[in-house]
Amino acid sequence: MGAVTETKGGGFRAWLNKRMPVDQFMADQLTGYYAPKNFNIWYFFGSLALLVFVMQIVTGIFITMHYKVGEATAFNSVEYLMREVPYGWLLRTLHSTGASMFFVVVYLHMARALLYGSYKAPRELLWVIGMLIYFALMAEAFMGYVLPWGNMSFWGAQVIINIFNTIPVVGPDLVEWIRGDYAVADATLNRFFSLHVIALPFLIALLILLHLVALRQVGSNNPDGIEIKENLGPDGKPVDGIPFHPYYTLKDVVGVGLFLTLFAIVVFFAPTFGGLFLEKPNFEPANPMSTPEHIAPTWYFTPYYAILRAIPDQRLGALMFALSVLAFVFLPWLDRAKNKSIRYRGLASKVLLGMFFVVFLVLMWLGLQPAEPAYVLLARICIPLYFAFFILLPFVSKADGNGPVPTRVTYDAH
Amino acid sequence: MRTNNLPVIGALALLLVAATASANEHHATWERQADNEVANLPSLQRGARNFMAYCSGCHSLKYIRYSRVAADLKIADGARDSLLVRPGDKATDYIKASMPAADAQDWFGKQPPDLSLVTRSRGTDWVFNFLTTFYADPASRQTGVNNLQLPGTAMPHVLASLQGVQTLRAADHKEEAHPAADSETDKGEHEAKAPSPFEPGVVGSLTPAQYDEFVRDTVNFLDYVGDPTQLERKSLGVWVVLFLLMFSGIAWMLKKEYWKDVR
Numbered sequence: 001m002g003a004v005t006e007t008k009g010g011g012f013r014a015w016l017n018k019r020m021p022v023d024q025f026m027a028d029q030l031t032g033y034y035a036p037k038n039f040n041i042w043y044f045f046g047s048l049a050l051l052v053f054v055m056q057i058v059t060g061i062f063i064t065m066h067y068k069v070g071e072a073t074a075f076n077s078v079e080y081l082m083r084e085v086p087y088g089w090l091l092r093t094l095h096s097t098g099a100s101m102f103f104v105v106v107y108l109h110m111a112r113a114l115l116y117g118s119y120k121a122p123r124e125l126l127w128v129i130g131m132l133i134y135f136a137l138m139a140e141a142f143m144g145y146v147l148p149w150g151n152m153s154f155w156g157a158q159v160i161i162n163i164f165n166t167i168p169v170v171g172p173d174l175v176e177w178i179r180g181d182y183a184v185a186d187a188t189l190n191r192f193f194s195l196h197v198i199a200l201p202f203l204i205a206l207l208i209l210l211h212l213v214a215l216r217q218v219g220s221n222n223p224d225g226i227e228i229k230e231n232l233g234p235d236g237k238p239v240d241g242i243p244f245h246p247y248y249t250l251k252d253v254v255g256v257g258l259f260l261t262l263f264a265i266v267v268f269f270a271p272t273f274g275g276l277f278l279e280k281p282n283f284e285p286a287n288p289m290s291t292p293e294h295i296a297p298t299w300y301f302t303p304y305y306a307i308l309r310a311i312p313d314q315r316l317g318a319l320m321f322a323l324s325v326l327a328f329v330f331l332p333w334l335d336r337a338k339n340k341s342i343r344y345r346g347l348a349s350k351v352l353l354g355m356f357f358v359v360f361l362v363l364m365w366l367g368l369q370p371a372e373p374a375y376v377l378l379a380r381i382c383i384p385l386y387f388a389f390f391i392l393l394p395f396v397s398k399a400d401g402n403g404p405v406p407t408r409v410t411y412d413a414h
Numbered sequence: 415m416r417t418n419n420l421p422v423i424g425a426l427a428l429l430l431v432a433a434t435a436s437a438n439e440h441h442a443t444w445e446r447q448a449d450n451e452v453a454n455l456p457s458l459q460r461g462a463r464n465f466m467a468y469c470s471g472c473h474s475l476k477y478i479r480y481s482r483v484a485a486d487l488k489i490a491d492g493a494r495d496s497l498l499v500r501p502g503d504k505a506t507d508y509i510k511a512s513m514p515a516a517d518a519q520d521w522f523g524k525q526p527p528d529l530s531l532v533t534r535s536r537g538t539d540w541v542f543n544f545l546t547t548f549y550a551d552p553a554s555r556q557t558g559v560n561n562l563q564l565p566g567t568a569m570p571h572v573l574a575s576l577q578g579v580q581t582l583r584a585a586d587h588k589e590e591a592h593p594a595a596d597s598e599t600d601k602g603e604h605e606a607k608a609p610s611p612f613e614p615g616v617v618g619s620l621t622p623a624q625y626d627e628f629v630r631d632t633v634n635f636l637d638y639v640g641d642p643t644q645l646e647r648k649s650l651g652v653w654v655v656l657f658l659l660m661f662s663g664i665a666w667m668l669k670k671e672y673w674k675d676v677r
Binding site: 037076079080082083089090093242246247250251253254256257258260261264265267268269271272280281282283284411413 | 477478482530531534535536537640642643647648650651652654655658659661662663666668669672673676677
């Protein structure tokens with residue numbers, strides 16, 4: 001990171017830089033920040049996650065101008081927004097699609113870290129902060145889903161909040177404290193609104209900032225998993241690094257264009273995405289007297305939901321549910337390979353990770369299905385395989401993740 | 415590792431297939447597809463007329479105004495006021511049911527649901543099948559009819575004068591469910607491949623084909639009411655996607671130009 005000793009230009013820019021280190025900041029964060037030149041398609045999803053976050057904030061601000069929190073008004077105000085506010089349908093659809101797309105990019109971003117060992121030293125803290133963002137995002141998405149006060153909002157909230165009931169001793173009191181009432185009701189809706197539009201967005205913004213600060217400290221990993229900082233040229237810059245700006249800013253703009261194209265196709269042509277992004281029962285107002293045929297959370301929670309549902313003992317189910325989410329946090333210490341990237345690991349590592357990806361997707365699909373015996377049985381087969389990944393990883397990575405790695409990154413100039 | 419894992423994955427795949435197959439058996443009813451086209455304006459207009467004539471006595475469309483329907487369906491102001499708007503209502507009113515809620519409770523045991531979002535919560539096919547599968551059932555003492563799509567429904571067969579009252583074949587009486595026409599294979603066709611479980615009883619004023627068209631128009635109108643911006647949305651979407659593709663192309667060329675320097 002080069003220090004800007006002389007401020008370029010005169011006039012306003014010089015005036016500004018005397019009072020605020022604008023040029024210095026740009027040099028530190030963008031033009032002087034060197035990133036490996038061999039990023040592939042997996043490296044789009046970080047900047048895309050940031051983009052979706054900003055989109056959610058902006059559309060959320062405008063939706064909040066029309067949304068009326070409260071048992072009696074919430075559902076109607078969403079329909080009013082969809083039907084009578086000019087382009088209200090667009091705001092709402094951008095926001096609901098954005099929620100799902102946020103998870104699409106975050107899951108791909110996490111998968112990238114698993115593929116190339118991006119969580120390994122010195123990036124453990126970067127990974128842990130990322131996981132905290134993921135947890136905060138799950139809470140944010142869950143509470144946002146409750147706000148339209150449709151029937152699935154209501155019953156989904158019921159099921160998820162009741163998970164806390166299984167906590168020994170304090171469970172029932174805790175559930176009452178979360179709901180603010182003896183049942184999921186107006187008080188619950190009001191507090192979820194407050195958390196959804198104030199507390200959690202602030203928390204997520206703070207965590208994203210910390211994520212970026214930590215990233216700037218350790219630098220990006222890359223598909224080869226080798227540290228570019230260990231191979232510096234005569235100018236003191238990494239020989240395999242290129243300035244983030246203009247190279248990656250421009251490349252990310254291409255990613256943004258293609259991503260927004262897909263986003264727009266969903267928003268304009270398949271806003272409910274076949275009932276996955278907006279579930280059918282949520283077009284009926286919340287009704288405590290009528291349970292939907294099968295209660296399924298939105299698709300991004302279903303891998304964990306399938307685990308919860310497949311275990312007959314409620315307390316054990318809730319424990320496994322929590323473990324299945326939390327297990328990711330420990331990856332930096334479970335992975336004992338010398339090499340980071342899957343490219344320079346043996347077949348066993350590849351099979352293990354491949355199995356985990358397949359099991360995660362199968363569980364995701366299972367969580368969307370009704371709780372029929374065949375599905376529950378399949379989920380019960382998947383659960384040991386899911387945890388086998390975390391249990392076997394220390395041994396498999398130790399055994400076959402130590403082969404030779406190249407000294408330079410793999411890159412063909414175009 | 416590999417030799418241990420492959421059979422497991424294979425077994426998983428098999429189980430998945432088995433699970434899907436067994437789950438499909440549960441959806442076996444005599445199901446047809448609505449096949450309505452929401453871009454078909456005359457069909458929407460007929461559907462609006464049908465709804466006002468046969469449905470709006472009991473069912474409201476509380477999220478849409480007469481004026482919006484008239485504007486979207488290109489119904490002229492004169493026709494709007496004489497045919498669409500119920501006497502006593504203003505054109506800017508939401509479409510309410512004529513029947514008082516308390517009476518509904520007395521007469522049917524429950525209030526007939528608002529239908530603004532029925533095609534979104536249940537789907538167009540469901541509504542189509544509901545309106546076409548009423549049949550005479552002496553066991554139903556309230557209405558004398560039952561329904562294949564929603565057994566035990568409180569709704570009487572309001573469209574009996576049009577459809578007549580069909581009866582369920584004797585063999586089919588025992589099970590509510592019927593072997594399904596494979597819904598994947600008969601897309602685009604109005605008739606399911608499985609034989610109808612019904613035989614004609616009391617004849618109505620419309621032929622079966624005419625009645626299906628009548629229901630299709632009505633479902634089409636409800637599809638529009640469920641999501642009234644859908645036509646505007648799709649036509650705007652084409653331009654947005656074209657713009658974004660062009661934007662991506664230009665961004666890609668710019669990126670390529672800069673990246674020439676990277677060796």
